[in-house]
Amino acid sequence: MTTLDIPVDSSFGIDNLPYGVFSTAVTGPRIGVRVGDSVVDLAATLGDDVFARPSLNAFMAQGRERWVEVRRQITELVQGDVDAAAVFAVDEVTLHLPVDVADYVDFYASENHATNLGRLFRPDSEPLMPNWKYLPVGYHGRSSTVIVSGTDVIRPCGQRKTPDQDAPDFGPSRRLDIEAEMGFLVGVPTKLGETITPDQFAEYVFGAVVVNDWSARDIQAWEYVPLGPFLGKSFATSISPWVVPLPALEAARIDTPTQDPQPLPYLRGEEKWGLDIDLSVEWNGHVVSRPPYAQMYWSPAQMLAHTTINGAAASTGDLFASGTISGPEKNQRGAFIELTWGGKEPVEVGAETRTFLEDGDEIVISATAPGPHGSRIGFGDVRGRILPAVLTGGRQ
Numbered sequence: 001m002t003t004l005d006i007p008v009d010s011s012f013g014i015d016n017l018p019y020g021v022f023s024t025a026v027t028g029p030r031i032g033v034r035v036g037d038s039v040v041d042l043a044a045t046l047g048d049d050v051f052a053r054p055s056l057n058a059f060m061a062q063g064r065e066r067w068v069e070v071r072r073q074i075t076e077l078v079q080g081d082v083d084a085a086a087v088f089a090v091d092e093v094t095l096h097l098p099v100d101v102a103d104y105v106d107f108y109a110s111e112n113h114a115t116n117l118g119r120l121f122r123p124d125s126e127p128l129m130p131n132w133k134y135l136p137v138g139y140h141g142r143s144s145t146v147i148v149s150g151t152d153v154i155r156p157c158g159q160r161k162t163p164d165q166d167a168p169d170f171g172p173s174r175r176l177d178i179e180a181e182m183g184f185l186v187g188v189p190t191k192l193g194e195t196i197t198p199d200q201f202a203e204y205v206f207g208a209v210v211v212n213d214w215s216a217r218d219i220q221a222w223e224y225v226p227l228g229p230f231l232g233k234s235f236a237t238s239i240s241p242w243v244v245p246l247p248a249l250e251a252a253r254i255d256t257p258t259q260d261p262q263p264l265p266y267l268r269g270e271e272k273w274g275l276d277i278d279l280s281v282e283w284n285g286h287v288v289s290r291p292p293y294a295q296m297y298w299s300p301a302q303m304l305a306h307t308t309i310n311g312a313a314a315s316t317g318d319l320f321a322s323g324t325i326s327g328p329e330k331n332q333r334g335a336f337i338e339l340t341w342g343g344k345e346p347v348e349v350g351a352e353t354r355t356f357l358e359d360g361d362e363i364v365i366s367a368t369a370p371g372p373h374g375s376r377i378g379f380g381d382v383r384g385r386i387l388p389a390v391l392t393g394g395r396q
């Protein structure tokens with residue numbers, strides 16, 4: 001038996017208790033909870049096979065009563081004696097994608113980001129489209145390309161057309177970018193035809209992760225009219241390995257900014273689901289931006305309500321992301337296309353300057369939120385490094 005060492009200033013203290021999927025030299029992928037710098041094997045300590053699986057899906061499908069009960073058991077467990085054979089140092093385990101992602105939907109919920117991108121992509125129109133303040137604009141992404149933090153990202157190839165070219169050519173993206181976002185994971189599914197109200201959010205949603213939605217701006221700018229993003233965004237979306245359960249975010253809940261015009265009734269709720277989460281974006285080890293989630297116009301509860309209002313079923317493992325998080329200040333922008341204003345204003349990255357990503361660059365996005373009694377709730381990192389493009393069969 002052993003007792004867990006939980007540093008007092010850890011953002012993985014007993015108020016957090018995020019879930020992940022880990023393996024070691026001797027055990028295959030299974031579910032663990034992070035406490036301080038340790039990972040506790042839940043199948044071994046709680047004796048329930050639902051945790052001996054390589055994804056959180058079966059547990060997430062069990063619903064809120066069960067999530068609350070397990071959190072209570074873990075809170076008790078980690079403050080007492082724990083079987084030493086079930087405890088691992090976090091830097092000695094391999095972390096895996098924590099969920100089998102069902103559908104992946106990405107929104108566009110930051111007013112600052114949407115305004116900036118509108119100006120950059122459509123300089124001759126109003127930056128916000130007329131629908132933007134009436135509904136959380138989103139699109140369906142590609143779940144098979146959701147990857148866990150630490151997975152390298154191969155620079156995508158595609159059609160590129162600069163304004164001075166008459167026709168597109170094919171080759172590696174030259175405007176490879178990031179999008180700093182938060183993502184939310186659905187636990188409890190619905191049936192086709194059912195809807196979820198904003199105030200039912202916590203009955204369906206299990207927890208949250210940090211997201212980097214890699215984006216190829218040159219491919220995107222050429223392909224997106226009129227149906228929206230496609231290959232420019234479907235090659236890789238990275239998520240952090242720790243899923244922070246919703247109850248750990250209780251102290252972070254705030255009102256969204258004032259929504260004017262008032263949203264339609266199906267997008268209204270009594271509960272506050274704005275979230276006071278602070279992100280940071282590191283480029284090759286240098287912090288270049290600190291996006292504030294607190295500024296997001298649409299809440300995740302409104303995004304889920306909107307996703308299901310037509311009767312579309314929600315599935316266990318659905319991931320819906322907030323869209324790029326940008327605050328009003330330049331150093332709060334969550335995408336490099338905004339930070340460098342379309343590549344025209346390079347940023348300092350240590351001793352170098354950058355506009356878009358170069359091969360070998362590494363991005364680390366992390367996030368924390370206020371916890372109870374002055375503690376911090378950590379999400380950990382979402383990390384990714386760019387590998388050179390793989391050109392296919394001379395057809396480039």
Ligand SMILES: O=C(O)/C=C/C(=O)CC(=O)CC(=O)O
Binds near residue numbers: 113179213215233323
């Ligand atoms: O306004 C556009 O045409 C493009 C918008 C985006 O690229 C944003 C997007 O994919 C959603 C987001 O992450 O905010």
Ligand SMILES: [Ca+2]
Binds near residue numbers: 107181
């Ligand atoms: Ca995005």
Ligand SMILES: [Mg+2]
Binds near residue numbers: 213214233236
């Ligand atoms: Mg993507």
